[in-house]
Structures are given as structure tokens and as C-alpha cells.
Amino acid sequence: MPDKLKIGKLVVIGVGLIGASFALALKRARAVGRVVGVGRTRGNLAAALRMKAIDEATRDAAHAVRGADLVLLATPVGQMPAVMAAIAPHLSGRAIVTDAGSTKGDVIACARRFLGANFPRFVPAHPVAGTENSGAAAALAELYRGKNIVLTPQRETAAGAVALVQRAWEACGARVVRLDAAEHDTIFAAVSHLPHVVAFALVSALARRRNAGKLFGHSGGGLRDTVRIAGSSPAMWADICLANRDALLAALEDYENELETMRAAIESGDGDALRAIFGRARAARRKWLVKKQD
């Protein structure tokens, strides 16, 4: 059995739902010494301090990372270039850096460009967890329990760095899996980024209508669940859509083709075709999603 994990100084850059929950979980596991939170708004940093997710708050990432053992980048992916460029000169030779971005190809390219000599100690990661709420105030120490964390280490990535990041996530109660970065981006375009686009588009189309208030007033639990994730952060999701553009556009095209097949069946009154499509969808949901939940 390995020694108990002890991270001396953890720096969380971007103290939102994801970053603050990571800090809370590590504190609860007594796996971390001091946590410094870096954020852009005083209100959110104050909330993170109040919840004791972080011990110290600053808006200066470069200063914060000095002496850090582990740095978690938990900002929207669009901010990664600026953040990495700012911290790179101040990282010690032993600092391990990881991220929580929902896309991996772009973040890895960015790290390769900006982290320089520290790149072998950068461990690309994607915690597959979250809620539709954002901000430190929404953080939960239990957010990652039983959830998957996908690591996409590169050829250069040091085994020791991967091991530490894996142990940190396991201390949060999560399960660590590995994927090739490009495969990760294709998979999550389909099962996460596309569903967000679908949910945002559905609410947006309804909201544009003259009688939007009446429409929503008559809606039931079906619409509510279908668009739950349209409560997610617009800035974060705009970043993700652009960072994973090609894979997302391919998944969107597949989906639009499926809608067109359904539209044609509705237009021509082809009940058999509709029953076949709906039946296949229901069977797939049962086989894969309901089973998974159990």
C-alpha cells in the first residue's frame, strides 16, 4: 500500500464548481496542506473562502503558483493560453500541473506551447462530473464520488506526475480511466457537447416565440429534464464548442441527419418508420444508460 497522499500546496486556478469541489474533496480526505484559490471575481473567491474550499485567495496566478506541488487549471478552456503563459515562468521544477477542461486536444496543444520545460509534468484530465450550477457556492465535496476522470497523458508525460494526479482524484472518490486525447474529444463531442447544444437550442427556439411565457407555463417534467443542462455556463460552453469544433460539427451533422429522417417520416405519415426509430432509441437508452445507472 502506498503512503497516504499528501499534497503540500495545492493551487486551484478557477475556483468554480469544479475547482472548489476538488479542493473540498481533498481537504475532506486530509490529502492536502494549504490551498490557494485564484479567481477573477472577489465575490466568488469570498464564497470559496467561506466554504473553506480554499485557505487563501488571490487574483494573481503567477504569484500563487510559486512553491506549488500541484496546480489545477479549472478555468473555461478558452482562458487556458493566458493562464498557462502567466504561470509557466513561476512553476518550480517539481510542480505538477493538471487541468479539468472538457476538451483535451486544444488544452494539450496549449500546454505544449506555453509550459515549455514543465510540459512533462502536465497531466491532461477531464473530470466527467458537474451540475448545471456554476460557481464556488455550488461546490460539493461529494461531486466526484463514483464519477469518471479521464486522463489523456502524452508520450512525454512523466509517469510520476500521472500517478500523483490519479491518486488525488481517487482521494476524491473518483475512478480514473485513460483515453487517447483525440478519441476523448470525439466521444465527448457526441455524449456531452452535442447534448448541451441540443438543450440550449431547444430553450432558445421556444424563448424566441411570441407566446414564450405561455409555452413554458404549460410545460411538464419532460421539457424540464431535457433542458436541465441549458442552465450551464454560457461562457464555458461557448469555449468548449469552439475548442472542440471539428468533432462537435461532425456529431451535430449526424444528429441533424437523424432529425431529417424523422421529419420525413412525420411529413409522409410513416408510422412504421417512426416506431422503428423511437423503438431503437428506447432500446439503446435501456441497454446503455439505464443499465449504467443501476
Next chain:
Amino acid sequence: MPDKLKIGKLVVIGVGLIGASFALALKRARAVGRVVGVGRTRGNLAAALRMKAIDEATRDAAHAVRGADLVLLATPVGQMPAVMAAIAPHLSGRAIVTDAGSTKGDVIACARRFLGANFPRFVPAHPVAGTENSGAAAALAELYRGKNIVLTPQRETAAGAVALVQRAWEACGARVVRLDAAEHDTIFAAVSHLPHVVAFALVSALARRRNAGKLFGHSGGGLRDTVRIAGSSPAMWADICLANRDALLAALEDYENELETMRAAIESGDGDALRAIFGRARAARRKWLVKKQD
């Protein structure tokens, strides 16, 4: 205060989630004498008997409705013509008939055609409730508590018939509202039928992919909630899509245009446009859906 509601003989044609839950709720409220369930499969009728949702089961609708005080038609809407044609000659002059169809224009046209002299005692209704599960075994006495029941009475509909159906639903704990039938169909095309098409299409597009198992294996709570209603009955939803074709196609077109706007923004890397659309969607969801839930 009116006398306590007492329906002597209730006949439920189509003893699925909706019909069996109605019967259970009225029994719990002691508002009904005997309940006869009419169904097509012995297994489902046996389940309804076991749960005591019904007292007697038969596959003969014509025979069942003799002497009925209230008849609920809770079959998929595509079966309404055959059911109404079968029962019309056997309804007494006092029998009140109502339905639970998710579309109203087609059901009303069907009732006008097949119920003849009984048409003034037909009360078109749509309980806005349900789960993704089907069948009597999924029935819940509490299914309708706090839910909306939309009535769309016609010029000819007898006030006394509307009053009885309203009291029956209120005895189930529901809230009764009225809408024009055409307006009902436009509203529910947008807030219910379209979301089902969206959910079925999303699962179906993923299920067609070579690596479908792996895709679903990496999915999280976002996809799970977005496609929950793709667990609904394929036959019932094919019927609804065809029964409400014009309104659904119009809503689908709106939605596809919204997707195209988003696709264009993703393709051209227009983060401002994406943030604006996502932001409007999030604000609309908060204003209308989250507020409603509270």
C-alpha cells in the same frame, strides 16, 4: 360545498400508466364505485388487477361500457377511432366520456365523427403528467398531484359533463385549466412533442455509431437527463407525432433553424454569438422553468 363526488361505474379503456393511475387516484379518494379496465394484453390487465387499480378486466370495450357513468379513453391516440366506433352504440344516454390524449384536434374530430349523439357528453382532456415508464405496473396514485389537466371543451359540450370530469381530476389532486383545442396542440407541439423528437433523435444518432457502447459508457448525467423521455412508448409517440403533424413540423422547423444558427456560429468561431444564444437560453430556463419548479 358540492356533494362528495361519487362515480358509480368507471370504465378505463387502455390501462397503462395514465389510465391505471387515474383509477388508483379515484379509488384512494373514494370517489368511484366499480372500475372496469379494458386492455389488449392479459399481462398488463393482470398487473392492474393485482395493484387494485381495477376491479374487473376485459378485452371487450363494447361490453364494458354498458351502464358506465364515466369512460376514460387512455389508449394511444391512434387507437381512438376504432375504440370510439366500438363503444358508441353501447353508451347509455347519461354516460360521460373523456380522454387522456396528448393531442386534442384529432381526438375531437374523431369523437365528433364516431360518438354521434353522445358527442355533447364527450369532454376532451389532456393530463400533463407521466413518466418515461409505461404500463399499469408503473401506475401511481399520486401521479397527478399538483399537475395540470387541460380541458378543451367544444361549443356543444354539456356544462354538466365538463363539471364532472373536472371534479374527477380534482379528486386526483390535479389542477384543471382550459384551452382552445388548436392552441393546445400548438403549445404541446412545442413543449412536449418536439422535446420527445429531440430526445429520440439524440439517442438514435448515438446508437447508430460503430462505437455506441463506448460512447454511452463515457456519458454522464447531462446526457442521461436530456434523453430521459426517450424511454417513452414508441407506439404512443409515433401516434402523437402523426396526430399533431402540422404543429409539430412547424415547431421542428423553428428548432432546426436555431440549430443552424448555432452551427454557423461554431463553424465561423463566433464566440460572441454562441455566448449570446446560450445566455438567452439560460435566462429563459431560469425565468420560466426553474421558477415554476419552486
